[in-house]
Amino acid sequence: MIEVVLIRHGQSLWNLENRFTGWTDVDLSENGLIEARKAGKILKEHGYKFDIAYTSVLKRSIRTLWIVLHEMDLMWIPVYKCWKLNERHYGALQGLNKDETAKKYGEKQVHEWRRSVNIAPPPLTKDDSRYSGGDIKYSHLPKNKIPFTESLADTEKRVIEEWNEVIVPNLKDNKKVIISAHGNTLRALVKYLDNMESDGVANLNIPTGTPLIYELDDDLKPIKHYYLSLEGEVPKDEIAKYIE
Numbered sequence: 001m002i003e004v005v006l007i008r009h010g011q012s013l014w015n016l017e018n019r020f021t022g023w024t025d026v027d028l029s030e031n032g033l034i035e036a037r038k039a040g041k042i043l044k045e046h047g048y049k050f051d052i053a054y055t056s057v058l059k060r061s062i063r064t065l066w067i068v069l070h071e072m073d074l075m076w077i078p079v080y081k082c083w084k085l086n087e088r089h090y091g092a093l094q095g096l097n098k099d100e101t102a103k104k105y106g107e108k109q110v111h112e113w114r115r116s117v118n119i120a121p122p123p124l125t126k127d128d129s130r131y132s133g134g135d136i137k138y139s140h141l142p143k144n145k146i147p148f149t150e151s152l153a154d155t156e157k158r159v160i161e162e163w164n165e166v167i168v169p170n171l172k173d174n175k176k177v178i179i180s181a182h183g184n185t186l187r188a189l190v191k192y193l194d195n196m197e198s199d200g201v202a203n204l205n206i207p208t209g210t211p212l213i214y215e216l217d218d219d220l221k222p223i224k225h226y227y228l229s230l231e232g233e234v235p236k237d238e239i240a241k242y243i244e
């Protein structure tokens with residue numbers, strides 16, 4: 001049995017303000033820092049160890065990983081950061097308040113932008129200050145790799161590239177792996193691992209700062225998955241209270 005630990009970053013400053021975030025590089029809120037510390041304590045309490053860690057190039061996800069590894073006295077392990085694990089790009093919605101956007105465009109349209117698989121929010125233009133084309137984090141990328149917006153399917157494509165090309169070889173090499181990422185990055189990975197249909201993933205939300213344990217068979221097919229608290233496996237009917 002192969003085990004991989006997934007964790008969505010702790011609450012961010014824009015989660016707190018209920019803003020669409022995407023590739024905007026906001027940090028953790030005070031509560032998000034607390035969540036990250038608690039996640040590290042949970043994993044340490046249950047005897048988890050890691051050989052290698054993966055995260056995005058966005059600070060909310062990196063800092064969550066740093067804090068988790070600090071709590072586990074594992075800051076020395078290799079950490080690989082890749083843009084392919086970045087949150088789904090929210091296009092011209094980035095920075096907008098979600099409730100205000102729903103009032104302007106309607107709940108149905110916002111839900112479709114947030115939770116459909118193949119529909120992308122309105123794109124940024126190249127001259128928009130929110131466009132990442134001039135961000136040094138992505139200066140090594142060909143410009144056509146830097147999105148103006150993304151559907152979940154677009155996000156899934158890049159996340160699964162990183163999963164299959166980089167992470168899976170380490171899992172098959174019996175490395176213990178933790179992945180610190182984002183709500184939609186992990187929704188895309190869970191959709192792929194569990195072979196979920198579009199309507200199934202529409203109702204999937206990943207709580208912040210809560211370790212999600214995937215037990216996989218030797219073919220990396222899921223055997224079971226569960227969220228972990230200090231008390232152990234979180235009962236499925238209690239997950240809702242963890243969702244913001």
Ligand SMILES: O=C(O)[C@H](O)COP(=O)(O)O
Binds near residue numbers: 087
């Ligand atoms: O990028 C964001 O706005 C959040 O991290 C995820 O937002 P969502 O849950 O509305 O997709």
